[in-house]
Amino acid sequence: MSKVALVTGGTRGIGEAICTALKDAGYTVVANYGGNDEAAKAFTEHTGIPSFKFDVSNFEKTKEAIEQIATDYGPVEILVNNAGITRDGTMHRMDFEQWNAVIQTNLASCFNTCRAVIDSMREKGFGRIVNIGSINGQAGQYGQVNYAAAKSGIHGFTKALAQEGAAKGVTVNAIAPGYVDTEMVRAVPEEVLKKIVAKIPVGRLGTPEDIARSVLFLIGDEAGFITGSTLSVNGGQHMY
Numbered sequence: 453m454s455k456v457a458l459v460t461g462g463t464r465g466i467g468e469a470i471c472t473a474l475k476d477a478g479y480t481v482v483a484n485y486g487g488n489d490e491a492a493k494a495f496t497e498h499t500g501i502p503s504f505k506f507d508v509s510n511f512e513k514t515k516e517a518i519e520q521i522a523t524d525y526g527p528v529e530i531l532v533n534n535a536g537i538t539r540d541g542t543m544h545r546m547d548f549e550q551w552n553a554v555i556q557t558n559l560a561s562c563f564n565t566c567r568a569v570i571d572s573m574r575e576k577g578f579g580r581i582v583n584i585g586s587i588n589g590q591a592g593q594y595g596q597v598n599y600a601a602a603k604s605g606i607h608g609f610t611k612a613l614a615q616e617g618a619a620k621g622v623t624v625n626a627i628a629p630g631y632v633d634t635e636m637v638r639a640v641p642e643e644v645l646k647k648i649v650a651k652i653p654v655g656r657l658g659t660p661e662d663i664a665r666s667v668l669f670l671i672g673d674e675a676g677f678i679t680g681s682t683l684s685v686n687g688g689q690h691m692y
């Protein structure tokens with residue numbers, strides 16, 4: 453039986469590439485998405501991967517959906533927390549909704565999903581959790597106090613849960629992508645994007661596949677000794 457993997461925000465962008473890479477590697481993949489039914493339908497038709505609509509920022513709905521996935525496919529053994537949004541603005545212009553939406557969707561969601569899968573992973577003595585952070589959670593970014601705080605929180609969350617899971621065969625790691633060519637980044641004004649690319653030593657944006665390959669590595673059996681780490685995948689833009 454192939455292992456069951458849930459990828460949140462799996463129907464577009466980086467998540468779609470992760471789903472495809474995992475499916476190609478033989479995992480049983482289930483994708484989640486938040487509201488874009490059209491994209492999810494096209495994704496499922498194109499890849500054959502089922503997509504489940506639920507808001508990862510909602511604790512109860514997430515719990516119910518993950519129980520349903522366990523009934524339909526088996527308990528989730530691999531969880532990739534990838535769903536994320538931006539609601540940018542400088543602090544003096546940001547309202548509470550912008551702050552809260554990003555914290556709930558990008559950070560609280562990790563609690564919601566992990567809480568729903570952690571018991572079965574611990575019972576089984578195996579689990580792989582990969583949380584998608586960001587270069588902007590490591591370095592901060594103008595106009596993104598909400599996003600930088602949420603992503604930075606993911607890195608702390610990862611290290612704490614890694615300590616709890618280690619003796620039970622559950623590894624927890626984070627990936628901190630740099631700028632990757634998806635709709636999220638295409639929303640950045642062209643002039644700003646040019647300046648960003650100029651600061652990337654390898655001279656290009658990342659691709660969703662660059663991130664997907666890193667996820668594949670971290671969930672593999674050969675990565676069982678890696679836990680609590682953050683893998684920076686950013687073309688050399690931020691090193692520390």
Ligand code: NDP
Binds near residue numbers: 464630
């Ligand atoms: P996209 O905007 O292309 O896709 C986001 C995905 O998340 C969609 O599938 C979307 O579903 C889903 N989603 C959003 N909100 C929710 C929600 N409340 N519940 C469930 N699903 C939700 O994003 P990217 O592929 O660019 O980014 C993926 C991850 O990588 C994010 O966490 C992002 O912060 C991170 N990242 C991205 C970088 C980049 O340069 N692109 C750089 C660093 C990190 P729907 O289609 O229904 O809206």
